[in-house]
Amino acid sequence: MNKKIILSHYRNASEKDWKNWRWQFQNRVTSIKELAGMTGRLMPRPENLHRVLSSYPMAITPYFLSLIETNNENNPLALQCIPDEKEVSVSSHCSDDPLNEDCSMPVPKMIQRYPDRVLAIVTQTCATYCRHCNRKRFWKKKETSTLKSRLGKMVQYVADSPGIREVILSGGDPLTYDDDQMEMILSSFAAIPHLEVLRVGSRMPAVLPMRITKELCRILKRYRPLWFNTQFNHPSEITPDAERACNMLQEAGIPVSNQSVLLKGVNDNEDIMRRLLYRLQKISVRPYYLFHCEPVKGCGHLRTEMVAGLKMMEKLRKNCSGLAMPQYVADLPGRSGKVPILALSGSLENDLRKHQDEAVNYMTDNIEVEILLFEDRPIGISLPNFVELIVTEAEPWAKGDTVSGATKPVKVQTGATILVPTFVSEGEKIRIDTRTGEYLTRVKG
Ligand code: SF4
Incomplete structure (x- = not known):
């Protein structure tokens, strides 16, 4: 969509506003009416989308909307942010929380799946809600406590756990907080003597690159070693603005890596994936993981067959620079974590078998376990902690x-x-x- 057309929908908005991340954030498109007014042909059946929004809200930054070509209903960026009625159709393979994260929280909103690191869900808000998000179950939930009180419990838990060496700030998107709040979060964790590394997971470089400001980079720089993971899923997300945002982080001494999700109609194609990987390499962002889309309720329509993902990776491996190749992984519940998908008869099945063998060590007659099904096959057992x-x-x-x-x-x-x-x-x-x-x-x- 043309930036000028979008700006014309906001009374008195200027080019200066467009470059201001707060303006972008405050003016996110959140209603069907607004979206229909701006996009026209992208909304063939807007009335059906109200039902979707009552389960999974929508938010799209004007910037990300401007990257969408309106003459293509199946535009790969539109598929990632515009609600689809298939999100509320029943899918027997999917669940709200397939990784069983809600049962792996030693304190509210802090997930521990490995002994040496924890993931802190510091917010449930995002600049743009990705329709494929594996935490979309949180979008409708209201925060019932203040950041300070949530943070206090998380920091105390990490301080009391000398085995934890790394904290990953995630969400939601932590960079939806302003600089002062980010500084408070970072400094609270950084004050723990045994903590060695901080990591920030944010999709801002792709959906709201204006958020990466000089002041934010100065703050992040103070808390190094700090690693930054972002998520570009399609080459057309790597715009000059996105490149500038990544360069600013890198110039502050912060390594930037990318974790894409394999999505049907977005990047499940050898040529598109190669273009994405090469563009990432060109802006010095390391292609780190390619996640197989998890069986999350509301995301089934964007999932691909694992075999298709394997075939694509096989082709890429033959004619794509090794430096640009991410690891194709499936995230599994419990301790198995991220399992590399190399071949269906090889590593994946061995790892899954190992996961199930380990689970048997703790299973008694009356224990309640969850069985994770993947394409109708049991592939994981989720135990109580x-x-x-x-x-x-x-x-x-x-x-x-x-x-x-x-x-x-x-x-x-x-x-x-x-x-x-x-x-x-x-x-x-x-x-x-x-x-x-x-x-x-x-x-x-
Ligand atoms: S930015 Fe991340 S947490 Fe937020 S909706 Fe997208 S994938 Fe989910």
Whole structure:
């Protein structure tokens, strides 16, 4: 869409306003009426979209809207931000939270799926809501607490967990906060002595590049080592504005990587993907991951077959510079995390089998688990983070076993072997963290 046409919809808006991220953010297109008025042919059945918006709201920055060609209903950028009635059609393969993130929060809005890092959902707001978002379940939920109180609990948890070395600020998009709030978030985590690295996940370079200002870069620079992950999904998102935003971050000494999502009709095509990867390489942004779109409710229409993704990657590998090749991965619940998709009969299936084998170590008759289905096949088991199991075989505790931190292997009722402190005896019940396989404590009764 032409920038001038969009600007004409805002009374008295100027070129200066256009370059101001706050103006862009405040003037996001959020209603069907507004969108229909601006885009015309992009809205064939606007009346059907009201139902979609009641489940999954819409927000599009005027900047991102200006990148969409209005003469193409299936424009790859439109597919990413304009609601589609298919979002509310029933899909048996999809769930709100396929990664079981809501069960992996030691404190509200902080996800821990690995022992050494946590992801902090510092906000639920985004500049532009991507229709393929794996956290779209949060969009309608209202924040019930202040940033300060949420942040306080997260910071306390990290401070009390010496094993955590990295915090990923995510959301939502953390850069929807203004500079003062960003500084408060960054400085609160950076003050924790054992924390080594901060990471910011933001789609601003693609959807609102004006947000990357000199002042923001100065703030981010103060908290290095800080890594920046963004998400470009199509080559036409890499505009001069986007390039300028990435360059400013890089000049501040912040490495910028890209995590694309493989999306039907957007980038599931060898030529388009190659153009995207080469353009990223040209602006010195590392193509890091290509995510297989997760089975999230409301995103089914944008998912591709994994086999199609594999074939595309196979072709790219043959004639695309290795430096520009991302790793094609599927994110799985629990400790398996990101599994490289190399070949359906190879690494993926082995990793999935390993994930299921590990799960068996903690499964008792009455335990509730979630089975993740992928294209009708069970590919993952999601366990509760903590289970309580009875020790069935243990060497007796001997006098002299008093060395602090000494451990011994014991067998639990599932047949698994767990390392426990030497004072644990046969017949006792113990609590185990299923994400790490570690003993936590004895349980009475
Ligand atoms: S910017 Fe990220 S969190 Fe926000 S809607 Fe897009 S994918 Fe989801």
